[in-house]
Amino acid sequence: MLKVIDFSGLISFQDLGRKGFQSFGVPVSGAMDWFAQRVANELVGNSKDATVIEIGLGDITFRAKRDCVLAVTGAGFEVQNYVWTFPLWTSFYVRAGWHVQIKKISGGNWAYLAIAGGFDVPQVLGSSSSYSRAGIGSPIHVGDVLQNGKPNGELTKLAARDFPVQKFIQYSQTPTIDVIAGPQRERFDNTFFENEYTLSKSFDRMGYRLEGKEIESNYKSELISEGMTMGSIQITNQGQPIVMMADSPTTGGYPKIANVIRADLPLLAQCESRTSKIQFREISVNEAQDKYRRMMKT
């Protein structure tokens, strides 16, 4: 049980996302960095679909109302109480009454806070994930007391576990992100693959607008709206790429030059605005699926 003392930035409950309603226009939502979320739950002994708190571009401070075990994963954050700094990608024991702060530093955008037992949040359409644009999900306020379920084991045994994150993923601000050619790839030349891009100031859970060399298309007819996914890279009429992220609309009307592979979505999600330098590389569907399956074997 945690009491929220203060926070800034984008704070929301997320689970594995809202599945089965995309044909009605309901975005999947879920974590921006699925890998960090997955490991956070694993570290505290939760099932994969347990609800975590996503902390984006800001800080959160809370006080434990009871003893509990927590884990924080992600990139670009540090975790402190008065005395200690807890490393990310570990689980740690927190005593009743302790204040803990998750603080934004540089090197990423999103952190995931898991509590042993999972946060107890009502489900809407089969998921606890927040989708604030449509008022779906439970918002978090200062002063809220966040309940959790029953931990899967003794707290002392769930604490002090760590995860060798570098074996699976190297977060970087100069990453090479693998993509698969999109359905409208032939409308564009190789500009997108031969130049570096950075994340613009304009980004949120719905999409990452990129900045870099303009991508021209001599294809005049507009695209009739069609389905898209997290990772779809749309090219606007102004020639700027937008990568659709967790709260992506289910359909879109701009041509898609490529799709970021699932395995590399966490890398892109953690790229910082203006300072990151991102290179995109085309790979095959089979290679992408192999990479994803390897990451799922944690």
Add this chain to the structure above:
Amino acid sequence: MFKPLGDSALLIELGNKIDSVINQRVHSLNALLQNTNGILETVPAYCTLLIHYDSLNFSFHQIKTLVEEKMNQLNKMNQETARRHEVKVRYGNASNSDIEIVASSKNISVADVIQIHSEKEYRIYMMGFTPGFPYMGILDERLEMPRLQTPRTLVQAGSVAIAGSQTGIYPLDSPGGWNIIGWTQLKLFDPESETPFLFSPGDVVKFIPEE
């Protein structure tokens, strides 16, 4: 015709225009693919069907083969009867109604706009944009209007609107760039309800003018 959209989705292109026959094929194929092992969910659109599949256990080619088999059945299949809905509309009675601008730019009266918009049945070609938003067509040519130059930051839930050859209803308060011509009190999306969505893609909608 079968294109990967990333490593866990496959896009099927059944045509490249807004057309009722093509869209009917999209929805028939969609119906055939429900509850297929390996397929997680689908997104029917105007002339495409997007298949989200289980990429941990299925390859792109396995899913493609599966879909191809179903497509053979599609050609033999009778078209199922679509669900039909009547929607009562107070034309011109929305906050920010554009109905007079539509009438004057088309050189017809407001009454003509109401009559033309409400006389035919529309198919829900797809749903998207926001939860529960139905993209419907095909709108009579006499009402074709471009989208607003600058989208409104807030369009009231229940607003009935037109753009190009399409008409739609905003299920939630949201931004929007279509021309608003009326308002309905029907609730298209209610996440707390047993049946959260009033419409499904493929359904047919008829507007009834209300005093």
